Amino acid sequence: MPDSLADLCLDLARRAKAASSALAVANTTAKNAWLLAAADKLEREADAVLAANATDVAAAPGFGLSAASIDRLSLTPARLTAAADGMRQVAALPDPVGEVREGGTRPNGLQVLKVGVPLGVIFFLYESRPNVTVDAAALCVKSGNAVILRGGKEAAHTNAAVHRLVQADLPNHGLPPDAVQLVPVADREAVGHLLRLSEFIDLTIPRGGESLIRRVAAEAAMPVLKHYQGNCHVYVDDMADLVMAERIIVNAKCQRPGVCNAAETLLVHADVADAFLPRVGRALAERGVELRGCPETLKHIPTAKPATDADYGAEFLDLILAVKVVSTLDAAVAHIARYGSKHTDAIVTRDVSAARRFVAAVDAAAVCVNASTRFNDGFEIGLGAEIGISTDKFHARGPCGLRELTTYKYVITGDGHVRG
Amino acid sequence: MPDSLADLCLDLARRAKAASSALAVANTTAKNAWLLAAADKLEREADAVLAANATDVAAAPGFGLSAASIDRLSLTPARLTAAADGMRQVAALPDPVGEVREGGTRPNGLQVLKVGVPLGVIFFLYESRPNVTVDAAALCVKSGNAVILRGGKEAAHTNAAVHRLVQADLPNHGLPPDAVQLVPVADREAVGHLLRLSEFIDLTIPRGGESLIRRVAAEAAMPVLKHYQGNCHVYVDDMADLVMAERIIVNAKCQRPGVCNAAETLLVHADVADAFLPRVGRALAERGVELRGCPETLKHIPTAKPATDADYGAEFLDLILAVKVVSTLDAAVAHIARYGSKHTDAIVTRDVSAARRFVAAVDAAAVCVNASTRFNDGFEIGLGAEIGISTDKFHARGPCGLRELTTYKYVITGDGHVRG
Numbered sequence: 001m002p003d004s005l006a007d008l009c010l011d012l013a014r015r016a017k018a019a020s021s022a023l024a025v026a027n028t029t030a031k032n033a034w035l036l037a038a039a040d041k042l043e044r045e046a047d048a049v050l051a052a053n054a055t056d057v058a059a060a061p062g063f064g065l066s067a068a069s070i071d072r073l074s075l076t077p078a079r080l081t082a083a084a085d086g087m088r089q090v091a092a093l094p095d096p097v098g099e100v101r102e103g104g105t106r107p108n109g110l111q112v113l114k115v116g117v118p119l120g121v122i123f124f125l126y127e128s129r130p131n132v133t134v135d136a137a138a139l140c141v142k143s144g145n146a147v148i149l150r151g152g153k154e155a156a157h158t159n160a161a162v163h164r165l166v167q168a169d170l171p172n173h174g175l176p177p178d179a180v181q182l183v184p185v186a187d188r189e190a191v192g193h194l195l196r197l198s199e200f201i202d203l204t205i206p207r208g209g210e211s212l213i214r215r216v217a218a219e220a221a222m223p224v225l226k227h228y229q230g231n232c233h234v235y236v237d238d239m240a241d242l243v244m245a246e247r248i249i250v251n252a253k254c255q256r257p258g259v260c261n262a263a264e265t266l267l268v269h270a271d272v273a274d275a276f277l278p279r280v281g282r283a284l285a286e287r288g289v290e291l292r293g294c295p296e297t298l299k300h301i302p303t304a305k306p307a308t309d310a311d312y313g314a315e316f317l318d319l320i321l322a323v324k325v326v327s328t329l330d331a332a333v334a335h336i337a338r339y340g341s342k343h344t345d346a347i348v349t350r351d352v353s354a355a356r357r358f359v360a361a362v363d364a365a366a367v368c369v370n371a372s373t374r375f376n377d378g379f380e381i382g383l384g385a386e387i388g389i390s391t392d393k394f395h396a397r398g399p400c401g402l403r404e405l406t407t408y409k410y411v412i413t414g415d416g417h418v419r420g
Numbered sequence: 421m422p423d424s425l426a427d428l429c430l431d432l433a434r435r436a437k438a439a440s441s442a443l444a445v446a447n448t449t450a451k452n453a454w455l456l457a458a459a460d461k462l463e464r465e466a467d468a469v470l471a472a473n474a475t476d477v478a479a480a481p482g483f484g485l486s487a488a489s490i491d492r493l494s495l496t497p498a499r500l501t502a503a504a505d506g507m508r509q510v511a512a513l514p515d516p517v518g519e520v521r522e523g524g525t526r527p528n529g530l531q532v533l534k535v536g537v538p539l540g541v542i543f544f545l546y547e548s549r550p551n552v553t554v555d556a557a558a559l560c561v562k563s564g565n566a567v568i569l570r571g572g573k574e575a576a577h578t579n580a581a582v583h584r585l586v587q588a589d590l591p592n593h594g595l596p597p598d599a600v601q602l603v604p605v606a607d608r609e610a611v612g613h614l615l616r617l618s619e620f621i622d623l624t625i626p627r628g629g630e631s632l633i634r635r636v637a638a639e640a641a642m643p644v645l646k647h648y649q650g651n652c653h654v655y656v657d658d659m660a661d662l663v664m665a666e667r668i669i670v671n672a673k674c675q676r677p678g679v680c681n682a683a684e685t686l687l688v689h690a691d692v693a694d695a696f697l698p699r700v701g702r703a704l705a706e707r708g709v710e711l712r713g714c715p716e717t718l719k720h721i722p723t724a725k726p727a728t729d730a731d732y733g734a735e736f737l738d739l740i741l742a743v744k745v746v747s748t749l750d751a752a753v754a755h756i757a758r759y760g761s762k763h764t765d766a767i768v769t770r771d772v773s774a775a776r777r778f779v780a781a782v783d784a785a786a787v788c789v790n791a792s793t794r795f796n797d798g799f800e801i802g803l804g805a806e807i808g809i810s811t812d813k814f815h816a817r818g819p820c821g822l823r824e825l826t827t828y829k830y831v832i833t834g835d836g837h838v839r840g
Binding site: 415 | 441444445524526530532537539540622623643661664667668670671672675768775779780781783784785786787788789790791792794795796800801802812813814815817818819827828829830831832833834835836837838839
């Protein structure tokens with residue numbers, strides 16, 4: 001046994017690196033067989049996981065968890081089956097490793113291929129929802145990466161039980177057991193130790209609250225795939241179909257308010273404020289949405305509260321919506337540039353030129369035209385699964401699926417070619 | 421005028437960010453027109469640049485520059501024409517901005533496009549060769565990025581003259597003059613200030629010696645595109661065509677020994693050591709290459725010096741080659757994993773299975789089969805131009821051309837689509 005926390009973390013990272021070499025050359029059949037077997041095992045041995053989860057749920061009030069957080073923490077047979085089905089879906093996706101992404105033959109006869117390869121070792125930190133343990137293990141192993149999992153302390157028993165099940169089957173399929181490791185201690189300092197091990201860990205992915213992600217990004221010696229916030233906007237242009245606009249903002253705000261691609265601010269062109277704001281105000285009020293508006297908004301929706309500057313920068317993750325009337329499309333774009341989080345912003349318009357200008361000028365991972373911001377999602381855009389959404393511009397932007405967990409190498413083949 | 425170095429750097433970065441917004445939506449015709457006009461201007465006003473260069477060259481011995489470094493610093497009319505031609509070649513390349521990289525229509529009718537967009541602002545640091553000023557300005561502007569250039573102090577007059585010429589023409593083509601800025605002070609602290617400005621600078625690219633790059637990577641608050649070293653290997657398999665192997669190692673070592681994709685270590689399978697080492701030893705000796713070998717190598721090439729462990733980790737950038745006899749392909753792979761720099765490694769073999777195993781097991785930006793390591797180069801693999809070679813796995817790996825200076829955004833278009 002390692003004799004200090006630093007040694008324990010170094011040992012975890014070294015094992016992961018060693019496992020990643022074997023995993024990088026594992027074939028797809030073996031990885032898929034493991035995914036399917038582990039999915040079956042999760043369902044077959046559900047009782048062990050549910051018992052561990054009951055222990056965590058019982059202790060949750062002691063950690064000060066809200067009712068909503070306890071609900072996220074709680075597993076049911078249906079939620080476990082959904083997690084198992086997620087593994088089966090990952091098995092069905094194409095393997096990004098070995099994929100020839102580009103290729104050709106140069107005029108001198110040299111063949112140049114750009115071939116997908118794993119990143120190596122991924123350190124994955126997350127909070128609460130234990131199904132994320134299953135998703136992360138599935139996506140990392142399928143993409144040929146070893147993963148070090150670090151869940152929240154409030155889910156410690158559940159994560160350990162899930163980890164035990166999914167890890168146990170790896171050797172049966174010729175895969176290294178250290179391909180999926182769980183940080184075995186609750187000590188927060190372990191995270192700090194691991195974030196320094198850039199020699200062994202190729203990428204850190206934090207998922208959770210903004211403060212966790214900022215801490216990780218500040219401390220990590222390796223690249224970090226992340227988004228801090230999803231402060232998403234819906235801009236209703238003067239050329240918008242107002243029925244469509246109402247449907248989109250109601251969906252973007254209310255369909256699942258606690259997620260990063262939910263809308264937080266509604267921008268309305270002044271020319272349609274009179275026609276649009278009263279009706280959308282009623283529709284949102286019926287769904288329990290609290291509106292916080294600029295003075296112009298308050299004229300049309302007297303029940304709205306006055307918005308502060310902080311409201312325009314906020315990610316409410318709740319049934320609250322900031323509203324502002326803008327005089328032009330450019331003013332909407334400027335507002336988004338100032339307050340936005342480069343995550344997802346939408347325009348509702350009938351005007352092709354307005355849509356083109358908005359798409360070109362808004363700097364965000366995803367820009368939606370006449371569609372809800374909720375579509376910026378790995379499943380919805382066709383990636384099949386996602387490990388998170390990036391608002392960074394380096395490496396991958398937007399939803400990150402299997403391919404975004406890989407890099408590539410050039411394979412250059414000749415018949416004795418030399419440079420002249 | 422800003423009243424401190426920190427303010428001056430902040431001002432540079434802010435101007436670059438503002439310029440990048442305009443540049444991101446500039447059309448290809450304007451960018452190409454600038455490239456062609458600036459190329460013509462470089463040739464037409466060559467005298468001003470050559471005079472500035474003469475000042476730098478005269479001062480170079482005072483900076484302690486070697487004869488080789490002074491040669492790299494020196495411009496001639498031919499070298500200026502080559503730089504101008506480089507701009508014309510960049511003009512001829514496809515624009516990565518606006519390029520639809522993937523796209524399709526989801527089952528619900530939603531159109532999802534993945535569209536190339538610039539990274540934003542690039543901070544480019546480099547040493548000596550003043551033609552890099554031209555290359556970097558051309559590649560950054562064509563890819564829609566504003567660039568802050570920081571050359572070496574030994575090339576200060578030359579870089580200022582080149583910068584003046586290429587910047588002057590930007591407004592004539594509707595492009596912001598701050599798209600290409602040069603750090604106007606020699607103070608080394610300016611670099612430290614700029615490396616902290618991650619709010620304005622999206623990417624730093626350092627090119628030069630390993631110590632410069634390590635300093636930049638350690639200090640930068642933003643992503644860094646880089647390679648530290650090119651410690652490239654050529655492995656001669658027991659199934660190699662030995663005539664081909666000799667041709668490849670001679671080319672990889674001697675054709676241009678001072679560059680990152682030149683070979684630094686030759687690994688030879690024990691079964692062909694007897695047949696291969698004496699002949700390749702003679703061929704390399706004839707070209708003035710100093711050999712440093714393992715004890716087994718010395719038996720076959722008595723004129724070689726004994727290699728130290730440090731020799732196997734060295735990037736000589738000179739006519740020196742480390743040599744080692746290995747017992748198997750796996751031993752060659754293990755040697756490369758231990759000493760290599762993940763840049764470029766080659767195998768010479770007739771055996772398809774050996775080639776496949778080597779390609780799969782060697783973790784490097786480029787793996788060559790029966791071809792010289794010198795082919796890991798943006799021009800040679802067909803990128804048309806390159807800003808550098810990355811040995812990182814995040815974002816871009818290997819030669820980085822125009823596309824590697826961009827990211828993408830998702831553009832999601834519907835007819836009022838909402839999530840169910």
